[in-house]
Amino acid sequence: MIDARASPATQAQQTAVPSSANLEINTDEIMQWIIDLRDPTKRELALLELSKKRDSVPDLPLWLWHSFGTMSALLQEVVAIYPAIMPANLTAAQSNRVCNALALMQCVASHRETRGPFLHAHIPLYLYPFLHTTKISRSFEYLRLTSLGVIGALVKTDDKEQLLVVINFLLSTEIIPLCLRIMEQGTELSKTVATFILQKILLDDTGLLYICQTYERFSHVAMILGKMVMKLTREPSVRLLKHVVRCYSRLSDNPSLTLDARVAQGGAGQNVKVRAQQALKQCLPDQLKDLTFKTLLKEDPSTMNWLRQLLTNLEIDGAILHDEELLPK
Structure with a gap:
């Protein structure tokens, strides 16, 4: 899967083995940032710091999901910018802030233990308004790309049972037409993530039969x-x-495999x-x-x-x- 926000430094963090002292300090900091998410006056900094650390803390998805009020705070960030996408007047600062929240959602969506609950809560549906946007600007493109990253994290699993649950959920929504529009009109990176999502759906027999x-x-x-x-x-x-x-x-x-088609014949349609x-x-x-x-x-x-x-x-x-x-x- 493509993580639009990852950097070589982040990848290096993933392979680094921190000392136990550093791990303890980082854990304390991370726990405090998670607590700060519940405080609107401290949330922006907490979002930024946690999004930077998300790839280097394996248990972060579990802490985010199970801590009191955290997912509600992330959803508040998502819903708060709905008025800024229609009419389209999203600023770079607004985009960066909500994308930090989306990056943490992607973290939760990618973990095998939190993927299912995340899906059952129907949280991906809150991101669909962002995928509906068509304005070509850096702020909106960043928003679409990061939202696609959350969906991509859901389908990027080798657990066939989990993947089937994910695909059945996605097929009950409008994700395929949304991906197809981005595949046609988006930037190269957005097209790549959207096509990856379609590919994962197609690779499952349920998805192939649906298409x-x-x-x-x-x-x-x-x-x-x-x-x-x-x-x-x-x-x-x-x-x-x-x-x-x-x-x-x-x-x-x-x-x-056959397709059901309807053709006109003698003034009437025939399957x-x-x-x-x-x-x-x-x-x-x-x-x-x-x-x-x-x-x-x-x-x-x-x-x-x-x-x-x-x-x-x-x-x-x-x-x-x-x-x-x-x-x-």
């Missing part, structure tokens, strides 16, 4: 992925191409079954078959492997499959 339940859903996803491929020809990104190809590959996985693989084959961009992305694919052999699988599934003999520099070693 392929109707031709309309399937075609909407395929259309947005196609637009992203076109954009990638102008603005290349190895990371984004990887997620796009992985989504395409997953859509091609099941040869027996027909359309094979998902056939529908995907008809709309797959030529740029994924020819040598358009050769340079990017040379940098990332795993993406080339997924593309090879995609074209094999669809029985497409593209030029990219025969380039000597990209052949399997």
Whole structure:
């Protein structure tokens, strides 16, 4: 998953082993900052300090979730800026403050013991108004990106049982159309996180069946992925191409999967079954078959492997499959 707020220094903190004395001092400080979240006059500084430490304190999600009034304080920060997003007059200071609160929510959403309760409390729904925003400014982009990070943290788990609960929840909401709009209109980083979320949903059988339940859903996803491929020809990104190809590959996985489509016939509508693989084959961009992305694919052999699988599934003999520099070693 992509953490928009992480830095090399933060990553270094994760691997550092603090002394017991330092750990004790840090624990005392962190506990005081958590207490300070309940005090509106001290909350801004506490949010800032805790968000800086969130990657270096493994138990922070548990402390945040189980401490009195903490999650309510974080929700207060989220709800407090609703008036600033419509009409759109969010300031940089407001954005930074609420994003610190969202970073702590992401911390809670990523922990195996707090992910479930966080989800059952329906806290992600409070972030959807931020994902609905379309204004192009640093403040709003930062807000959308950090909100996506919370959703991304929910789906980034290897626990299949937990993941199924997360995906069933997300499918009952509007997360897919929200992600698709960001995939079409967002910055590269927002597109990458939104596409990662869609990819995780698709990789689960429940999510794949949901997307392929109707031709309309399937075609909407395929259309947005196609637009992203076109954009990638102008603005290349190895990371984004990887997620796009992985989504395409997953859509091609099941040869027996069919879509429910409605066609006009004799003045009336009629339901027909359309094979998902056939529908995907008809709309797959030529740029994924020819040598358009050769340079990017040379940098990332795993993406080339997924593309090879995609074209094999669809029985497409593209030029990219025969380039000597990209052949399997």
